[in-house]
Amino acid sequence: MARKVTTRRKAVVTVLAWLVGLAIFFPILWIVILSFKSEGDAIKTPFEVIFSSWTFESYATVQERSNYFRHFLNSVVISLGSTVIGLVIAIPAAWAMAFVPGRRTKDVLMWMLSTKMLPPVGVLVPIYLIFRNLGLLDTRLGLVIVLTLINLPIIVWMLYTYFKEIPGEILEAARMDGASLKNELIHVLTPMAVPGIASTLLLNIILAWNEAFWTLNLTAAKAAPLTAFIASYSSPEGLFYAKLSAASTMAIAPILIMGWFSQKQLVRGLTFGAVK
Template identity: 75%
Template sequence: MARAVKSQRKVLNTGLAWTIGLVIFFPILWTILTSFKTEAEAIASPPIFLNFSWTLENYAVVQERSDYMRFLINSVIIAGGSTVLGVIVAVPAAWSMAFVPSARTKDILLWMLSTKMLPAVGVLYPIYLLFIRLGILDSRVGLVIVVMLINLPIIVWMLYTYFREIPGEILEAARMDGAGLREEILYVLTPMAVPGIASTLLLNFILAWNEAFWTLNLTAAKAAPLTAFIASYSSPEGLFYAKLSAASTMAIAPILILGWFSQKQLVRGLTFGAVK
């Protein structure tokens, strides 16, 4: 009897998980399907789900009108650069909080996290003026720095959580063997926290890839990433849903592929240390 109840519960949980997953994925699926419709079919009422004339015209128009590869390269550089720079800064910070006892550690972590609660528009004007003064407005360097700073609290929090699961005795043994601070972090701590660091890299790369507010306000043309590529299809002349959907599909395709192939590593990293 207990086995039957357990089996029913498993089926119910599986069905619920699939339902939630499909609900979350449906907007992406609808965007992809709309990208293959004509403009008339894209705004048809009632909406057409599958019974429409499939066409690649929207992708051809988008590719002809915009230099997709330039936007893609900018996105890769900005997201990748900000993620790597953030981890370089966050690893020593998380190490010091995890292994150097301090009564203020939790307060510092909460203060860092509280910076994410500040509306971005509240600091847009001073950052915009600062970028003009430094000459990094509409530059990849400027966007790498600002996106890294935005996501840095999350990176530090995640790495701190992973580092706390590593026994401090291992690091003490490394010090007794003559390891300095650099060797301790690079050759002892980092290899043991590879799953956590990898999941942190993946998650923050996705966050940086999807960052829209700062990339739209601090770029014009030269450093514009895929978020600006999508926004360019919302014009005063009208909103062309099919072409906008094609541009959106082209923008999210790389990150969807990355997420699909790295999902096991991401789950492994997010559950790192959860089971002892």
């Protein structure tokens, strides 16, 4: 950038940007702080909260009372499971569409995207009934299936935009040198595709982890992931701010960290390549 920026201006912008940034981030910071306080202290005024003593007791209580780890594990299984299965189905499809495009490839892509536009509530009743009849209600398997299907279009699209960027000439060169389809796939394509696959994986885990329509409607006590477990705090008994904070902190921390790593991919994945 050739434009000159005065230090004074930069200082003003710095102060302003930090204030706005901290204000937006504050609720997250606040629950982290409250999670290390006792229930009695957590409802006090902000000054009293800050200067009260710190404790880990809420974390222990949450685990003890509700078997938090089970719900955490449910979240891991459901988000990871649906993402991996989604990738297994989507990688060949996206590969074929990117490297062997046919006349109707574009239509297929657009159609896949259109399934994503379907409001979930429009198929709530049938899915609920199908699940009830097949015994899939409140099972991890059921949620893995649904989340795989709702995120499949995003996975295919993201992979497609990444694969599209791999120059076709490289594949042709490999073919000229006599590489078989299998060798082409393993030695040429895979190494170049890994970064794209990794970002797709990351973004999809985030989306599946935070999904809160199907997870709330299709689970009860047994298979409930963290989204549904945390929702049980909407009708609590007694003081619960510190416990809610501890449960929330643990629920968002892993995804927050993954999210920060995937900022760039987020734009691409969620806009279906419309903004890069």
